[in-house]
Amino acid sequence: MMAKRNPNPQGKGLVPILAGLQQHMLRLQVPPKPITQIEMELFTSLFVLQSEIRFNPAVGQVYWLYSRPEGYRLSLIGPDEWHKEMPHRYIGRCELLVDRTWTLDLAAEVAEDAAFIAHIERQRDIFQAALEQAEHIEDILPTFVPTLGYQGRVFAYILGRSLRHSMQLSGIAALPYREAAALLPAPK
Numbered sequence: 001m002m003a004k005r006n007p008n009p010q011g012k013g014l015v016p017i018l019a020g021l022q023q024h025m026l027r028l029q030v031p032p033k034p035i036t037q038i039e040m041e042l043f044t045s046l047f048v049l050q051s052e053i054r055f056n057p058a059v060g061q062v063y064w065l066y067s068r069p070e071g072y073r074l075s076l077i078g079p080d081e082w083h084k085e086m087p088h089r090y091i092g093r094c095e096l097l098v099d100r101t102w103t104l105d106l107a108a109e110v111a112e113d114a115a116f117i118a119h120i121e122r123q124r125d126i127f128q129a130a131l132e133q134a135e136h137i138e139d140i141l142p143t144f145v146p147t148l149g150y151q152g153r154v155f156a157y158i159l160g161r162s163l164r165h166s167m168q169l170s171g172i173a174a175l176p177y178r179e180a181a182a183l184l185p186a187p188k
Helices: 014-026 035-049 114-133 150-170 176-180
Strands: 063-066 071-075 089-096 102-106
Touching: 035 102, 035 114, 035 150, 035 176, 114 176
Parallel strands: none
Antiparallel strands: 063 071, 063 089, 089 102
C-alpha cells in the first residue's frame, strides 16, 4: 500500500495562516505616530519584506539581510558566523519591532556604495509619488501583496493593520499625505 502524501507539507493552508495572524495581532502594540515616521517605517518594512524569508520572524530578534543575484534574503546567520566565505553580499542588520515594523541598519560598505544608494533613492521616489497620489494615506498600506513570499505576505498584512491603527490614533488615517504632513510641527 502506498503511503498518503501530505498535500500541504509546509502547513501553509488557511488554518495556519489565520493562527499566525491571530498570534501576531494579539501581541500588537501600536502607538500613535506622525506621518514622517509612518512613511519611513512603511518604506523600510516593505523593503525588508520583499526578501526571501524561510522562517517565522520573532519580535525583538536580530536578522541579517543579504543580496543575491535573484534578490534579497533575510537570514538567521550573521555575517561573522559564516564558516566559509559569505555566499551573498551583506546589506544590513534587521529587527522586527513590537508594532511589526522593521528596522534596517545598513552595513558601512553598503551605506557608502553609490550605486546601491541610488537604487534605494529610486525606489523611495516611486514610493513617495504613490504616497502623494493616494486619496488617503491608508490607501497605500499593504493588505495582500501577491509578489511577496509567504512570510512576506503575512507580515505585510500585519504591518498594514499596525500602521492603519497607528494612523487612526494619530487622527491622520483618512487624510491625504499632504494634509497629514501639514499637521507636523514646524521645524525649530
